[in-house]
Amino acid sequence: MNYGLYLSATGVQTSLHRQDVHANNLANVQTIGFKPDAVYTRERLPERIESNDPWASPMELLEQLGGGHLANPTRTLLTQGSLEPTGAPLDVALDGEGFLAVQSGNGETLYTRDGRLNLNADGELVLASNGMKVLNAQNRPIRLDPTAQLTISQDGAIQQNGTEHDRLSIMDAVDPAAVRKQGQNLYVIESVRLGTAQVQQGYTETSAANPIQALMSMTNAAKAVSANARMMQYHDHNLEELFGRVARVG
């Protein structure tokens, strides 16, 4: 069959995938603590090698063409966003490697870089965006005195009335590649260790997505789609010629 038709089709598919990922990065340029996803693509191996089928006979000529194009796993780029002063005492930004540990409604520990905090009606420290409880170093929610001034030092220690009241839990992923996004600025990390990030009170970390880069990649991918689609049309045309003219019976 016409091998090239499928190669061009994989080119269209991966380019569309690239557009999807960059569109999401671009949509999140104002999301506090957002980390952009990077798209990696790779050459696809010929089918005989990819499926490791010892019985398939090698077709050397075709295998020289390669097997097309595949999307590799998306990687979240944990680059530092710039810190923006807000002056609000319950805004913290992480400077360096690490995440704030929070507890979801069903008791699961999740991680975030979005340090816009708030107190809930019970006086517990929660995330302002979804109300999840922020955890201390002992993995317990942090209860504060709502009337007292709050100071959070760079090592995550929370001071109220001049004494250390509690300490934020700053954890980092053992393997930065195994950080999985869950939406709502949250990350699922299987294995963690102590993070090295410094806590900056009165700041938020802006989105690390680069809008210009994302837009360039989107337009670029659109061009790649159009080039590959054009190639498909040529393949189609060749087939049409083959069946309609060369291989016409009678």
Add this chain to the structure above:
Amino acid sequence: MATIALHSAASGLSALSTQLDIIANNLANSNTDGFKASRGNFQDLLYEERRQPGTVNANGDERPTGLYVGLGVQMSGTQLDFRQGSSRPTGRPYDILIEDDRSFFQVTVESDLASGGIAYTRAGNFVTNSEGQLVLATDQGRILDPQIVIPENAQTVTIGKDGIVSILEEGSETPSEVGQIETATFINPTGLRQVGENLYVPSAASGPANSGNPGEEGRGGLLQGSLESSNVDPVTELVDLIRTQRAFELNSQSIQAADEALQTIGQLRRF
């Protein structure tokens, strides 16, 4: 498919236009006494899992990470900024400023506006009504709670730091007390509902009001003859406005790029 890109960009446009609405409201209220600026909080939407991490290929190798595509952005909520606005001396006897960033005046409202019939405000521009009661100088004339009646023959009115209202009557040399202004605090003031008219009403998230005399239990004192200006900072708002507008434009470009890709595919069969 590029349709995801379209939806992501559309979610960006919708969240960013909400952000524009919030900024416009903040700027419109930059001269409203006692007004507190809001900010919009964004969060990323769910991620579509295209390939699960940990699946094994034909070689027996485990895929170390998955393939995820994000589906855009959403506005997770607005957050009030309760930092104190700058004080503005007016010299008028019924203008009162609260000297902290967490206490509120209490006024009576209809019970369908707030359960319990009490709403809370930071705007301390009071006047007296025809019955001598201290009321908010708004079109609705909300009555201060607990009620304070200023007698007709009062020459001067003094409101102390502790909320005690005393008057000096005509022909008298000693001031007499006519009432006590109480203020209320909340564990989570950002959880209050905004109902307009500079008023806030409690919600389940704010916790119940904890009212008492000013200057006690962490409640700030009162300052007569001053008002609290709006805490909107026009400069930051304008910077945010420009940034939001540009991000909006970029997202509309990303719709065009996705549309271009879809159009190309749509024309595949036309030679």
